[in-house]
Amino acid sequence: MRSAVTPALSPLDGQAFLQAGFRLHERLHLLAYRLDERRTHRFMQPESHLARSEGRTLKPGRPWHRRVVLDIDRRAFEPFWQFDTNSLSEARRATPTSHYRVALEKGTPLGYAVTGRAGDRGYLQRLAVDPDVQSGGLGSALVHDSLRWLNDRGVGTAMVNTQERNTRALGLYEHLGFRRQPEGLLVLRWDAEQ
């Protein structure tokens, strides 16, 4: 084995890995959205974010969307964070129930989101929009759709994490009402030749 990477860990959980020789790969912000404080608000209208772009809709992700979805993911993320078919399936299976939505224009995906639910907690597992159409409201529409799906299932808090340097995603989440948590997460790695 040449290298190993941890999932996102709390600083406390990361200590044992650091002592074992892992080193910091990336710091993540952890953000929370309290759905239980906003149940009565009419804040989740994904379609309103699509108003600027006629003909775009949100639909359940289907197997035939996968190729374009993974291409969007590849162009939206730097190599370390890119998904392949396995990681997309794993993200969908990471929680007991999940919600996979694609933003479509004339049947072609322009973005997608995977949201998971485990009991009272919701997780925005993945979000990506085609770099050619970013800043057009699709990211907001997909996040609102995720929040609405979680809200309909009585979830109390939705969580998301993002790289500290991902100012764009951070701006989007905070703009929509997510609050940064005091303690973030760490991704650690171990390399054979360090």
Ligand SMILES: CC(C)(COP(=O)(O)OP(=O)(O)OC[C@H]1O[C@@H](n2cnc3c(N)ncnc32)[C@H](O)[C@@H]1OP(=O)(O)O)[C@@H](O)C(=O)NCCC(=O)NCCS
């Ligand atoms: C993050 C991402 C999904 C946003 O998608 P998008 O379609 O561009 O999002 P929107 O157009 O809905 O932006 C919504 C709002 O977010 C905020 N926002 C967007 N870019 C921002 C920036 N650079 N700084 C601060 N706020 C920003 C703005 O309030 C924006 O409103 P606007 O339309 O008035 O500019 C997209 O940039 C992306 O795919 N990035 C790469 C993958 C990634 O980082 N995914 C998230 C990982 S956690």
